[in-house]
């Protein structure tokens with residue numbers, strides 16, 4: 097396709113060139129049949145062009161169907177600048193890399209070098225693959241041998257090693273963890289015989305020299321943290337002129353996890369198990385492995401028993417302050433620290449005897465560091481407060497803890513340029529930080545063990561510092577970032593306050609704007625609010641009522657339903673009831689329930705069956721795109737407020753209260769609204785979709801915050817009458833005519 101000279105006119109501004117690209121006779125109209133200029137899309141693109149010129153920050157909420165990807169990619173590609181695009185997960189990464197960027201580049205006549213960088217578990221590890229294929233390692237399933245042969249063949253011909261290219265071996269196959277690497281088991285540049293051809297290294301090298309790099313939020317944060325930890329040393333990514341966070345609503349959750357630290361009893365047990373196996377095989381004379389590892393296991397058992405003795409039970413997630421006899425864990429924690437440190441000594445004594453022992457030693461040091469964050473537990477008589485606790489934790493930890501510093505002595509300290517090994521070591525160290533600023537210390541009891549967490553109350557400060565150090569322009573975009581208003585609607589204004597606070601932006605330093613969806617929600621959808629009592633604390637009873645209220649709609653829709661719950665218990669009860677109803681009524685709707693198969697497979701099955709009812713919890717509220725007839729009804733049991741006993745939310749609310757603000761309105765309502773918008777957003781995905789959104793929560797009419805909730809949802813036709821909804825399904829034409837009577 098011939099290049100449009102208007103896009104490369106050196107005398108024209110970026111805004112003028114972007115306008116030409118989106119014009120009726122522009123390259124996009126010529127390249128994409130059905131393309132037509134959309135006001136929201138052009139508005140967004142021009143806002144980004146202006147942001148780039150000022151090296152500013154744009155926060156852009158773009159409704160479903162706005163065409164937000166092309167809106168930001170067009171100015172980004174025409175600018176010729178280096179751009180990092182960070183997404184919430186793999187599906188969007190793949191879509192951008194395989195489809196959107198190449199398609200749009202061709203249409204615009206530009207040829208940027210583009211790279212995608214995923215987490216290391218996405219790439220075949222040649223070292224581990226050879227080990228599994230050649231050393232007769234037992235395989236998990238009967239047909240694993242055939243699949244292993246496919247992976248070996250794939251590794252010989254692939255350029256990227258990206259396992260998503262090998263569709264014949266499903267994403268969730270138990271073979272994958274055996275032939276991919278983790279930070280903990282990668283041998284790294286000095287020890288790995290395959291390092292020269294390593295797919296992870298290759299992907300990182302590609303990213304370093306690319307103009308457009310597509311990553312995910314976690315990798316982005318890791319790379320920038322790496323740079324900051326090691327001044328002068330590159331991260332995994334190039335320095336960007338523009339950093340784009342797409343699916344930016346997911347950034348706060350990812351960043352909270354990233355800036356927090358944690359260790360678990362099962363990690364410690366795993367290390368002890370691995371150390372015993374490796375020690376006995378390769379360094380039998382180097383230590384009494386049975387005794388040392390046995391002591392670690394015994395200490396773990398004692399700590400677990402003590403946790404149960406102070407009243408913790410499976411499923412608990414409790415802040416330390418709320419565990420009355422928390423001080424009783426002091427002895428068992430001290431014993432575990434001592435036993436685990438002794439294991440570290442044994443690994444150190446045997447360093448250099450076998451690569452796997454050295455790799456395990458690095459992992460051990462990392463976990464020991466995390467455990468060190470809990471050292472004060474061994475001496476505390478009273479549980480500390482959240483903020484005092486952080487100070488105590490920070491005070492106790494030397495700038496570089498002994499375990500890690502010990503490992504670092506092997507690294508060249510005065511090398512002029514960072515080597516791959518430097519990067520490898522630095523990558524291991526990134527996560528050793530304790531959160532800066534107030535944090536909440538909490539304990540989580542799972543079937544597999546007990547996890548000790550230290551989670552920051554806010555990552556805004558650290559994130560602000562990161563942005564300052566990185567420089568350039570910034571874009572945060574998603575369909576759900578604000579509360580309280582729809583662009584273009586009368587008497588409402590979008591409120592970005594909550595999101596800006598979360599990511600550490602002040603309204604003065606950014607432009608925050610909303611571009612509406614081009615869909616005609618009024619005609620395409622109905623918001624049905626059944627006459628139900630407000631949800632009580634008893635989730636199960638409420639879910640039972642919601643199922644009853646939703647059932648006539650499910651029948652009218654012919655299945656084709658997402659039934660989404662705010663709790664696992666509610667989801668299970670809803671699934672049981674719906675299964676009964678489907679059977680009793682002799683209907684053939686396939687019932688698909690979360691966790692019955694992997695999420696993507698479940699969604700694929702839902703699309704394929706065409707009349708299914710899918711019951712899920714929060715993980716189905718976002719990132720699910722079912723266009724067309726297969727999805728005609730979305731039911732949500734209630735407004736998704738975070739459970740009142742969540743330790744992180746509680747600590748955040750306390751901090752907000754201490755600052756004189758009302759946590760419910762400043763934190764809980766915006767969080768719930770953004771989440772509800774995501775859930776409701778599953779329904780209408782194209783200009784021809786039609787459907788009903790039912791919310792089983794009458795508090796939107798009885799509580800003060802209800803107005804904010806209603807104002808944030810798409811502009812559906814709203815009704816409390818079942819008859820209207822049934823007409824919507826049975827007689828669309830009549831329903832449409834009635835709308836305008």
Ligand code: SF4
Nearest residue numbers: 221222282283288294
């Ligand atoms: S460097 Fe690490 S990821 Fe790469 S092949 Fe070696 S062990 Fe595997």
